[in-house]
Amino acid sequence: xxxxxxxxxxxxxxxxxxxxxxxxxxxxxxxxxxxxxxxxxxxxxxxxxxxxxxxxxxxxxxxxxxxxxxxxxxxxxxxxxxxxxxxxxxxxxxxxxxxxxxxxxxxxxxxxxxxxxxxxxxxxxxxxxxxxxxxxxxxxxxxxxxxxxxxxxxxxxxxxxxxxxxxxxxxxxxxxxxxxxxxxxxxxxxxxxxxxxxxxxxxxxxxxxxxxxxxxxxxxxxxxxxxxxxxxxxxxxxxxxxxxxxxxxxxxxxxxxxxxxxxxxxxxxxxxxxxxxxxxxxxxxxxxxxxxxxxxxx
Amino acid sequence: xxxxxxxxxxxxxxxxxxxxxxxxxxxxxxxxxxxxxxxxxxxxxxxxxxxxxxxxxxxxxxxxxxxxxxxxxxxxxxxxxxxxxxxxxxxxxxxxxxxxxxxxxxxxxxxxxxxxxxxxxxxxxxxxxxxxxxxxxxxxxxxxxxxxxxxxxxxxxxxxxxxxxxxxxxxxxxxxxxxxxxxxxx
Numbered sequence: 222x223x224x225x226x227x228x229x230x231x232x233x234x235x236x237x238x239x240x241x242x243x244x245x246x247x248x249x250x251x252x253x254x255x256x257x258x259x260x261x262x263x264x265x266x267x268x269x270x271x272x273x274x275x276x277x278x279x280x281x282x283x284x285x286x287x288x289x290x291x292x293x294x295x296x297x298x299x300x301x302x303x304x305x306x307x308x309x310x311x312x313x314x315x316x317x318x319x320x321x322x323x324x325x326x327x328x329x330x331x332x333x334x335x336x337x338x339x340x341x342x343x344x345x346x347x348x349x350x351x352x353x354x355x356x357x358x359x360x361x362x363x364x365x366x367x368x369x370x371x372x373x374x375x376x377x378x379x380x381x382x383x384x385x386x387x388x389x390x391x392x393x394x395x396x397x398x399x400x401x402x403x404x405x406x407x408x409x410x411x412x413x414x415x416x417x418x419x420x421x422x423x424x425x426x427x428x429x430x431x432x433x434x435x436x437x438x439x440x441x442x443x444x445x446x447x448x449x450x451x452x453x454x455x456x457x458x459x460x461x462x463x464x465x466x467x468x469x470x471x472x473x474x475x476x477x478x479x480x481x482x483x484x485x486x487x488x489x490x491x492x493x494x495x496x497x498x499x500x501x502x503x504x505x506x507x508x509x510x511x512x513x514x515x516x517x518x519x
Numbered sequence: 520x521x522x523x524x525x526x527x528x529x530x531x532x533x534x535x536x537x538x539x540x541x542x543x544x545x546x547x548x549x550x551x552x553x554x555x556x557x558x559x560x561x562x563x564x565x566x567x568x569x570x571x572x573x574x575x576x577x578x579x580x581x582x583x584x585x586x587x588x589x590x591x592x593x594x595x596x597x598x599x600x601x602x603x604x605x606x607x608x609x610x611x612x613x614x615x616x617x618x619x620x621x622x623x624x625x626x627x628x629x630x631x632x633x634x635x636x637x638x639x640x641x642x643x644x645x646x647x648x649x650x651x652x653x654x655x656x657x658x659x660x661x662x663x664x665x666x667x668x669x670x671x672x673x674x675x676x677x678x679x680x681x682x683x684x685x686x687x688x689x690x691x692x693x694x695x696x697x698x699x700x701x702x703x704x705x
Contacts, residue, residue: 261691413591497671
């Protein structure tokens with residue numbers, strides 16, 4: 222099994238821990254990731270909000286590069302994932318958009334390179350049975366709020382691997398690792414995403430709401446699958462507390478970090494030291510079988 | 520918003536429909552978009568109000584609103600609209616229209632962020648966050664927000680001081696040039 226990996230810009234900076242943990246768990250599971258040669262930014266929100274032609278050309282350029290690897294594309298960032306899938310959707314369904322993309326990239330493209338998100342690949346391709354079989358240190362006793370955020374499941378005709386309003390893929394993954402996913406209502410509520418830079422006070426309000434609700438539902442930590450969600454819940458958690466009132470320290474970990482811990486990887490291999498809200502105390506407090514997990518950090 | 524807004528014809532609605540490729544005029548004001556909008560509490564106009572004003576041709580009210588720049592493109596409205604109106608695409612169309620028509624944007628942060636982000640992509644093929652943020656801060660004069668995060672982010676290795684250049688930089692510049700040409704055609 223092999224994927225053409227699209228890391229995306231965040232994974233080279235703020236989300237280096239997502240990068241490291243994704244590569245570590247896929248290697249541990251025996252799946253090869255080959256980076257798309259010469260990949261470029263997907264354009265993200267700034268492109269689709271200001272230049273429609275660019276917003277289709279940048280993802281299509283990447284998908285054309287991926288074609289050379291003859292493997293499906295794997296994206297880690299939810300925004301990159303949504304942009305790549307949206308470009309495919311536009312190229313396949315609108316001949317004018319296809320012609321536009323081909324004119325700008327000066328290369329043909331039929332919209333048929335398959336794009337998966339890390340969560341989709343783990344749960345629906347590798348499968349939960351294979352993951353269960355690979356678990357060395359189950360996350361027994363860990364109560365997790367699975368946070369999908371906005372773009373992993375929306376819009377459904379474009380992404381389509383789980384239900385848009387009540388997704389379950391991440392819950393199933395965490396349950397397979399031995400953790401207890403809590404039932405909570407804000408699975409797909411937006412964290413404010415890129416407003417983090419331009420309207421941080423809006424993001425503080427949304428982050429506070431999310432962490433508060435996760436706690437009310439009984440979670441000890443939040444699982445995320447997007448670099449923007451992670452920054453807004455982790456790095457901005459202190460701001461949220463300052464602006465909107467006390468909250469217990471609630472780590473926000475990437476699904477690949479939680480999976481890696483369950484696979485028995487060391488915290489260094491998973492970039493756990495990159496968290497602003499440390500998860501060390503939480504894992505130390507778990508049952509003795511999982512307390513050993515943080516050993517790599519000491 | 521207590522004043523009566525006169526109907527100014529269909530030109531604005533048609534323009535927004537053309538750009539967004541979505542049936543703006545099908546909105547029957549059920550307010551489902553506004554009810555589920557996570558940013559609604561911070562907006563001067565709710566998404567359903569924006570659509571109504573587009574129907575009325577109230578160009579100034581819509582294009583000068585903060586709401587179009589506050590939208591986080593989370594697509595909750597797009598997913599839930601019973602008339603299948605892609606509201607997130609409508610917000611994109613309105614942002615582009617506001618810039619094209621040189622409307623005095625009430626708060627330029629969104630516009631400047633988009634500009635700084637895309638300049639970074641044009642230069643490096645990828646976003647170089649430190650450079651992009653410096654450019655954004657200079658453009659907005661908002662020098663001190665989030666400066667308190669920098670030491671922590673550096674300590675955690677979350678800010679890289681050098682750009683990660685893509686090997687496709689030359690092609691990216693071509694893409695930008697041709698995309699700009701295409702935008703000029705429409």
